[in-house]
Amino acid sequence: MSKIHVVENHHEIVPWVEQALFPSGNGARFLLTLDHHTDVLPCFLAEAKSVIYDDCCHREPEDWRAARKEVEELRLQLEGKYLAMPAEAALLHLRHDEHIDFLLKRGAIDRALVLSCENYAEDYDPRIQIICHPREPKEAYFRSVLSDSYLASRLAEAADFEVQQNSFLLDIDLDNFKMLAALDAAGLVFAELARRAVEITISRERDWVRLLSMDYDRIDSESLEQGLLSLLAGALSPER
Numbered sequence: 001m002s003k004i005h006v007v008e009n010h011h012e013i014v015p016w017v018e019q020a021l022f023p024s025g026n027g028a029r030f031l032l033t034l035d036h037h038t039d040v041l042p043c044f045l046a047e048a049k050s051v052i053y054d055d056c057c058h059r060e061p062e063d064w065r066a067a068r069k070e071v072e073e074l075r076l077q078l079e080g081k082y083l084a085m086p087a088e089a090a091l092l093h094l095r096h097d098e099h100i101d102f103l104l105k106r107g108a109i110d111r112a113l114v115l116s117c118e119n120y121a122e123d124y125d126p127r128i129q130i131i132c133h134p135r136e137p138k139e140a141y142f143r144s145v146l147s148d149s150y151l152a153s154r155l156a157e158a159a160d161f162e163v164q165q166n167s168f169l170l171d172i173d174l175d176n177f178k179m180l181a182a183l184d185a186a187g188l189v190f191a192e193l194a195r196r197a198v199e200i201t202i203s204r205e206r207d208w209v210r211l212l213s214m215d216y217d218r219i220d221s222e223s224l225e226q227g228l229l230s231l232l233a234g235a236l237s238p239e240r
Contacts, residue, residue, distance in 0.1 A: 002233060006202045006225065007111040010039055010173055012097035013201040015072055015087045018108045020199045028110040028155070030168035031103060032159060034145070035176040035210055036117040038132075039237035040124040043102035044082055048075035058201070058222040077208070079105070096205070101125055115154050117176065131157050142178040142216065146186035151193070163196055170197035174224045179217040183227045191235035204226060 005016040014037045022029045035040070052071045081106055082090045094102060100112045102123050112128045119132035120181045135141040144150045155163065169192050177183065194217060204221040 003198070003236075004200045004202065004229070006204065008204050008206070010035075010096040010205060011091060011094045011102075013171060013203060014091055014094070014099055014103060014108075014228045016199055016201050017104070017169055019088050020108075020169050022198055026167040027147060027165060028167075029108075029167050031100060031109045031112040031171055032161075032197070033100070033114045033171040033173070034176045035110065035171075035173040037097060037173075037207065038114050038119055038121045038124075038130050039097040039173075040100050040112075040114065040121045040128050040130070041097045042079075042124075043098045043105065044075050044093055045071070045098060047093050048072070048078055054183050055123075055184045058155075085120040096195070096203075100224055104128070109129040109239050111160070113158050113168075114143075115151075117142070123143060139179075139216065143181050144180075144185055145176055145182050146190045148186075148187035148189045151189040155189075163192060167198055168196070170194060170200045170208060171185065172201065172228065173203045173205055173208075174228070175205045177209075177219070177224055178213045178215075179226075180223060180227055181217075182221060183224075183231050186231055186235075190231075194232050194235040200232065206233055 005013070007013055017031065019164060048071045052067050052074060055068045078093065082093050085184065090102070100114070101124070103109050104112065104127055110127065114130045116130060119130050121130060133154075155161065161168075172176060202225065204225060206221045209219065209221045
């Protein structure tokens with residue numbers, strides 16, 4: 001399954017996205033992300049914060065408001081410097097929730113569609129659409145995140161995205177799953193996404209998987225990865 005690439009942390013998908021061969025004439029190039037979080041923070045924000053707020057530890061509290069402006073000013077400086085770097089070098093300055101903004105600014109993708117389990121995002125790039133409608137009870141919701149009904153309804157809300165028409169990379173963060181039963185719910189819609197994607201990336205995110213599944217199956221990334229790869233093997237089989 002050469003079009004499947006597994007990484008430890010979510011931002012490490014960047015080289016695979018940049019190398020993806022999107023066919024011409026298929027409209028906007030999309031990153032389609034299935035994730036618990038949205039991961040749409042501005043690129044290099046964490047590094048800028050680490051520099052400015054470390055200095056803030058030695059300031060008076062009233063100076064912290066000014067520090068927020070300094071963070072953005074430094075972030076823009078870092079962006080101007082790091083965006084020109086090769087992907088592998090720029091990765092050293094990215095955090096796991098800044099890669100979508102980075103990929104858009106690098107021109108590796110045109111749009112991003114994020115199907116998430118939670119959404120606290122603010123002031124993100126307008127080329128990103130986040131679709132998030134958690135349902136109660138949560139256990140039933142988490143079991144359904146790959147089901148035909150869930151995926152079809154979310155994709156129907158997506159602006160300018162058609163599975164049969166757009167070029168897209170399918171990006172899956174394993175913390176999207178809180179139980180192995182979620183993989184069992186996958187149906188024809190997920191299989192179609194897998195087949196039509198130009199590439200598929202899987203991010204292990206071990207700590208987030210462990211933390212977010214504690215109230216459910218207490219699963220680990222290894223079991224999820226094995227189950228998801230088996231599911232994808234079936235979807236990509238020539239016999240389907």
